Amino acid sequence: MIRKMRAAILDLDGVIVDTAKYHYLAWKRLAKEFGFDFTESDNERLKGVSRLRSLEILLEIGGLDVDEITKQSMATRKNDWYVEYIQRLDASEILPGVVEYLKSIRRRNVKIALGSASKNAPLILERLHISCLFDSIIDGTKVRQAKPDPEVFLRASTELGIPPEDCVVFEDAEAGIEAAHRAGMGAVGIGRPCALQDADMVIEGLYQLVALLK
Ligand code: BG6
Numbered sequence: 186m187i188r189k190m191r192a193a194i195l196d197l198d199g200v201i202v203d204t205a206k207y208h209y210l211a212w213k214r215l216a217k218e219f220g221f222d223f224t225e226s227d228n229e230r231l232k233g234v235s236r237l238r239s240l241e242i243l244l245e246i247g248g249l250d251v252d253e254i255t256k257q258s259m260a261t262r263k264n265d266w267y268v269e270y271i272q273r274l275d276a277s278e279i280l281p282g283v284v285e286y287l288k289s290i291r292r293r294n295v296k297i298a299l300g301s302a303s304k305n306a307p308l309i310l311e312r313l314h315i316s317c318l319f320d321s322i323i324d325g326t327k328v329r330q331a332k333p334d335p336e337v338f339l340r341a342s343t344e345l346g347i348p349p350e351d352c353v354v355f356e357d358a359e360a361g362i363e364a365a366h367r368a369g370m371g372a373v374g375i376g377r378p379c380a381l382q383d384a385d386m387v388i389e390g391l392y393q394l395v396a397l398l399k
């Protein structure tokens with residue numbers, strides 16, 4: 186249920202920027218090195234999922250069983266490629282309406298936080314030149330539990346000093362919607378309604394809310 190919004194907590198990948206294509210390229214390259222294919226539909230299963238859990242799903246798809254040390258080196262390899270790809274990111278890749286929406290809620294005294302599973306979040310925000318729009322940045326380096334655990338959003342609520350019931354989360358992944366609800370927050374789904382059935386409302390992108398605020 187969405188009540189008064191005093192804080193907006195945004196996921197990064199799929200809400201602010203479409204980085205899924207770069208994650209996909211890096212996972213596909215890793216799969217190829219290990220001799221199996223990884224498709225775009227396989228990649229859907231990795232959205233919102235932590236790096237290590239993503240690797241476990243990839244290994245399951247490839248039918249591979251590897252030891253912990255190999256897992257760590259595979260995750261590092263994938264991340265090195267991913268970081269190489271996102272070096273080319275710039276503000277033109279920010280999804281439509283994001284900057285306008287954040288600036289307009291900020292003018293209405295709404296606090297803004299990032300709540301992302303990605304350990305690369307600060308680098309991405311910097312490449313997009315939008316770090317300054319956030320009062321707090323909670324990324325994958327600051328939490329122990331991955332979504333659907335509510336830790337990332339609760340931490341954002343604490344840092345902002347706004348109680349969970351006055352926070353609204355913007356998420357493109359089912360695990361993120363569940364995490365928001367477990368934190369006691371409202372959840373706006375970004376994407377297709379059929380994929381985000383538990384969200385309190387679903388929109389295609391933040392550009393739709395910009396029109397409402399004018
Ligand atoms: C999430 C993405 O935001 O972050 C996942 O949706 C990704 O696809 C996860 O695996 C972790 O990201 P990173 O950048 O720390 O590997």
Ligand code: MG
Nearest residue numbers: 196198199357
């Ligand atoms: Mg996401």
